[in-house]
Amino acid sequence: MRKGLKIAMLAGSAFASVAAAPVAKPELGTWGVDLTARDTNVKPGDDFARFANGAWLARTEIAPDRTRAGAFITLQDRSEADVRGLVEAIPTNPAATPAERKIADLYASWMDEGAIDAAGAKPLAPYLAEIDAVKDRAGLIRLFASPDYAAPGAAVGIRPDVDDPTHYAVSVRQGSLGLPGRDYYLEKGAKYETIRAAYRTYLTQIATLAGLPDPAGRANRMIALETRIAADQWAPAQRRDVTKTTNRMTVAELTALAPQFDWPVWLRAQGLGSPKRLIVGEKSAIAAAGQRLDDVPLAQWKDYLALRFVSDHAQYLAKPFDEAKFAFFGKALADQPRQRDRWKRGVALVNAALGEEVGRLYVARTFPPESERQMGELIGDLRAAYGELIANASWMDAPTRKEALTKLASFDPRIGHPATYIDYSALRIERGDLLGNAVRSDRFDWALQLARFPKPVDRALWNMTPQTVNAYYSPPMNQITFPAAILRPPFFDPAADPAVNYGAIAAVIGHEMGHGFDDQGRQYDATGKLRDWWTKESAASYTGRADRLAAQYDGYEPLPGLHVNGRLTLGENLGDLGGIQAGYTAYQRYLARHGRAATVDGLTGDQRFFLSYAQIWRAKSRDGFLRQQILTDPHSPESIRINGIVRNFDPWYRAFDVKPGDRLYLPTAERVRVW
Template sequence: MLSRSLVLAAASLLAITAAQPALAEHHEEAAEVAASTAGSAEIGPWGIDLEARNLDVDPGDDFYQHAGGTWMEETEMPGDRSRYGSFDILRERAEQQVHAILNDLAANPEAAGPTGQMVGDFYGAWMDEDAIEARGTAPLEPYMARIDAIEDRAGLLEVFGSVGYASPVGVGTLPDPANPTRYIAAAGQDGLGMPNRDYYLEEGEEYDAFRAAYRDYIIQLHELAGLPDGEGRADRIIALETQLAESQWEPARQRDIQQIYNPMNREQLAELAPQFDWPNWLDGMGFASIDTVVAAETTAITAAGELIDSVPLDTWKEYLTFHFISDYAPYLPEDFDEARFNFFGRTLRDTPEQRERWKRGVALVNNHIGEAIGQVYVDRHYPAESQRQMDELIVNLRAALQERIENSDWMDEPTRAEALSKLAAFEPRIGHPENWIDYSGLEVRRDDLLGNVIRAQQFDFDLDLERLPHPVDRSLWAMNPQTVNAYYNPLLNQITFPAAILQPPFFDPNADPAVNYGAIGGVIGHEIGHGFDDQGRQFDGTGRIRDWWSEETAAAFEERSGRLGTQYGAFEPIEGVNVNGALTMGENIGDLGGLEMAYSAYRRYVAEHGEPPVIDGLTGDQRFFLSWAQVWRGLIRENALRERLLTDPHSPAEYRTNGVVPNIDAWYEAFDVGPDNAMYIPPEQRVKIW
């Protein structure tokens, strides 16, 4: 499978996303609107959890704690969570909604037709724990036999290129950044067992403990599988992965589209890493018609090729064996499943409890045949009114950003014209796909859980291969309708908001408009803003990578974004581990620009409908900013936070509030924040980009 680096840099998927607005066409005066919605919102009387606030904390000293401190102090994190907040609460709601659908289909799959039976059988295979225990390790045998049969480098490459097996380099497809109307193949670094290179290379007691626990985990899996020499194999596998880690790129560098967009023909690939025998390897994977491949982390690919020659074949086979068992441990007997959770959950993320099996089953089916469930989900849980109000909100946000671009004092006219052209071409997609994936070619068996997972992965890969010769299908979605998230794809200049996120606390048609603008409005603005962040700005309105910036305006952007990176780089949530301002740059720009955009859109709404009344002692502007802060309230365990700081392009939740609002003048006015407050930034030092 394709290394996610190029896709993430190109598609800016939001790991925990959006909030939601309700913008019905109000024709009443603002006071009448407030009165009509009072008492009818799902959260609090008008959409804000007033009890969540910690009023002992001045908003100018710690706005995150002021808005949600009492909730965070009184809320106990569920034992099966490594982090818990507003997004997780809504995800639990969507999970329950999908669970009801799955129970219906699993109980009577034949009555639901072929697709319903497929969904019911997939979920039923997962839930039949007795059958999984009875089969033991037998499901592994054909896959282990394939690894055992490897006799030379050609055989090794064949397995590397097969769906379901680990590889130091992954290959897949995506729209070509140079011509996003066509698909192209791409290759990038891959193959580590721990989250990224830092877990192998960083010094310190914490990382020594992670590496020791990883070794124990490898040994334990060998013992469970009845494989000999677990300790020796563990040492050789870790040594191999450490060598891979030493050459792999750090996450911040992987975000840089200019560094990772390296199109190469087969002759150039042969020079880059001849050990991969690119013509035969690509042809064997199904890329026979492809001559050009985008090589992402070039030096890491070269180093991986060198390791193919220098590392003994038997060690590579041990590596493949361990990774296959580890990757598919959840679909094996309980001891395998528990061993994997013990390392990745308890050790790496401090999560004390495994999630209930039905919840993991929901995630499994969502991940592999999600659109089959999505059709039923939309029918049950996505009212037409949500679509209408979202459309209206996006119109206001687009108008707000257009006005901000037109009035920007740091852009020259040619660059401004290009930015406005890109905004005009921007395409929002709300709720669900227009066309659904046809899963009729996928075989799902009630008695073959592991096989179902592998076949589903192969089905997805084959779909990508089928699309490869054709023009890019702009109607495809990268998320299911039942997903609580959102994303921006710069290659298509699209934002996508699935149906499931259009529910409280992010969107409530009965909430105060200020709340909806501050919540979902800010998140929609965030997604639109990705088109103009440090990476998204390098794509034009057609999705093509093109430098449309004048030298002077680009320098002004980089100066401003550089100051924002410095602000975030000073945050130190764990002693000795700071926020990586370069890694999180795009998301931080998205948060800042998105909230500014949403505030401008809200003021446009106020200009049309009149200044809103004070409700429960809070002005409309105060309600707007509190809504944004409550979107990001949450709890996180220390090692989960550590992993996020090392690997995630999103800043921790606290700084998605406290890193943003001190740069927005209206926040100071709303809460009377002055120089004596801890979060105060002098006006001339506040960062303003969009």
């Protein structure tokens, strides 16, 4: 997903009142898990993911407009439909507020395909003219500094200061590329050559549609430039190292590192003035990107900016642009057969541009206060469970344990929705100007960031909208956040068996809390400051365990010849392992209060817990999407998030009588136990 203690066990739990007075029948099955999803011909110890979900995998077809199917996708579809109903009801509501009418106007500008197609390439004209007017490097830097254009060498943002999380700091990181990640430019093999050839065809096509001279030459020059930048950039696993990507610099020091970018001009152009200090990420990549400004002719940079702008905004243009983008990024890259329905992409647009205003409507319609109350109780159970795990971690010495418990006590959970919502009154939306709306939305987002710097950090801000099916942990804020949209079955169902909710949403909450103690999150203290609070001995013990988990995941091969990167996915894998441990410990605390779990449908409480865990992670992906996930995503493929975790957890062995000889069996000494 996200990044002293007095342990007090709550008198109740999220499910105590539910067990006493069920409010409704669970949405899934008779007690919260769809047992028809199982393939009981598979031994749990051979492939637990397939045992729990094999029949579902066999009968499930990925929708032609999707790259995957699964629990997250089902909830995304549900959230999407809810938002559509809210948005399409606004025009007929005489009491709609000005902010709500902006939502309706933006959606209408997207849905008016006739006007968009009639405009053709004309909306591009002012932006392409601005690029064409650049005569020197100073002009180029000013465009790099604009939120309208993608700066390939470096990206400037604003985030909480790692040394003083109560205030914001300016951050500088390596920039983005046109393809999803550097490996797409650098990897050898026929598959990657095919992708690069398709990318070249796509860039040539959109350059032609935009009326740019020498479209094939521009495409070749853009790919050549991006390939050089990709070779300079850090790999995704390297970028996870918070100590190596946290370099405190003055503007003068950053200028010495990469003088070609003329940082004083860049920062002033962005409205940042002259910050006293910056947090710089991948130093060698930024220095090399600066060198490219010396090596690469101005005309080639202008080719890049023009083509990248057209590509980044093709979906807001006439149908030929939109279809060309989907043909490459959807079909060729992700194996997605069909473009998503227009209304679905319109919902995505309003969620991105006016997300919290949409979220305010969404919460009022879909998120009952009772869910918020029960989630608060459950988080209390998880906090107590983590306290128990930390207290019993034999490898952690007393000074480190004390700091860890202090950090746990200071966790700040946010549930459902922000306390206050973003004011979008300064964002101008025009029904007849879709591309302009998209550009102005980007400018508005940057203006929001600027308005916060250099003020104290606003801890009430959210990085996800309430209608987002996800959750996250923020290391510098020490906050865990759970939007309303994920608090639905199969993740959370107030009517479900307690084992189900502890195996599902409790494991997710535990995952997010676990990020506070993963290989990177553990380096932040209770206040969110980047500080080494571990003794040398405890750090070595923890690192040894993490290294063993990374090595395990390196051995998984979801696609022929393409292995999971155990270092890239380490933080999420540690979060999963800690999450299931905390969820299970919390479940045992629940049973201690309310009595032993009965057997239901021939399944013990522990078996129901693990089946629920497997149910939330069931997924089926297209190969193109899976390849992109393995190369760029810190999350492991879902089947491995099931099998790779349970085989390290002793209670799973007992629950399903897993024995030596079963394919997932690990000898006790080889199981990774962090807590």
